[in-house]
Amino acid sequence: MVGNTYSYTSSTWATQIALAKAQGIDAFVLNFGSPSWELDRMQDGYNAAATAGFKMFLSFDMTSLTCTSTADANSISSTIVRWANHAAQLKDSNGAVYVGTFSGENCYFGQGDFATGWIQAVKTGPRNSGVTTKFIPSFFPVNYHGAMFTSFMDGVFPWNNAWPMGNYDISWSSDVSTLSSVDRTHGQVYMAPISPWFFTHYGQDTWNKNWIYRADDWMYSTRWEQLITNRASVDLVQIITWNDYGESHYIGPIGQDQPNSNAWVDGFDHTAWSTISGYYIQAYKTGVAPTIIQDKIYMWARPHGKSDNAPNDNYIGRPNNADWTDDYLWIVLFSTGSGTLQVTQGSSQATWQVTAGVNKLKLASGVTSSGVTATLTRGSAQVFSYFAPITFTHSPSTYNFNAFVFSGP
Missing domain, CATH: 2.60.40 (Immunoglobulin-like)
Incomplete structure (x- = not known):
């Protein structure tokens, strides 16, 4: 969450990257919105990542960014192009730049439908500057079947699959449903989400968010076990999140740039979840559970x-x-x-x-x-x-x- 990095310096980025990299995390997905200062923090992050041999992956937060005009589409295109050739930019094996979103299913960018709008923003626009993209958005809720989606989506990222959406334990059933819409014949990939927790407690005068998702029965470990078992179907895994304090699913250190979440975050360190991740990440990458050498x-x-x-x-x-x-x-x-x-x-x-x-x-x-x-x-x-x-x-x-x-x- 770039919105929670206002005080970050290059040194802060370097520290966060080193902690993540030590557990086998390969890249940070940079969720960012409309505040202009966020671009400056991202530049520092990209530079620190390049020094560390780490990668970055842009994710446009469409609950913050505007998407009603061609100018908005051009803004997204130019942001993609800005870092496309940076040494820290995450790309696929063909050199396509990974790009994601949080939300965006109602974005038309002044076009007749959202597919046409997104094609202009993340395909045509960057291509005009010589940049090819690998677009893996998170839309809510969308049935991903059909040619309209394969025309501009290179993968599927179902955010809410990270938690059970009811009073039951997490299972692989939601992923089975999502995977049925991944069009492998058109090269689409599946990015699976995982998260350790969810609690948010904002009143009606702010974000008006006050709920939990069930995270019982060792959900974080259980979800990792599901991903490892089904690793042949999972192309990428995104951990939700490193530093989203407001929803209580951070696994990185608690920083000073909290979104008015101090009342339920301060004193609740989660970094043990980052260290336990290292074991499961290695098992996911290799298909073999690491030997436990320390109790x-x-x-x-x-x-x-x-x-x-x-x-x-x-x-x-x-x-x-x-x-x-x-x-x-x-x-x-x-x-x-x-x-x-x-x-x-x-x-x-x-x-x-x-x-x-x-x-x-x-x-x-x-x-x-x-x-x-x-x-x-x-x-x-x-x-x-x-x-x-x-x-x-x-x-x-x-x-x-x-x-x-x-x-x-």
């Missing part, structure tokens, strides 16, 4: 019960879909061998026999507590005892369905 535990949970009342939050209120989640501590243990894991949160405690590999476990988090202790033993030897300050209360002052995320030791 490590990942844990995440919400700070209060889903049914709790927050007396100081009457203006915005309880988020929609709050009943779609359950009160659990979610645990993923990367274990080098068999052993015994004991996890304690307040008066709630459980013990499991674990095996070498990835162990997914859960503990009911219905008791007030100031933290979680996890102890792994093998035989009579303690492998680690790790404390994570994952607090839990039944008396929140405001609603917060974000997650504490920790890993150790």
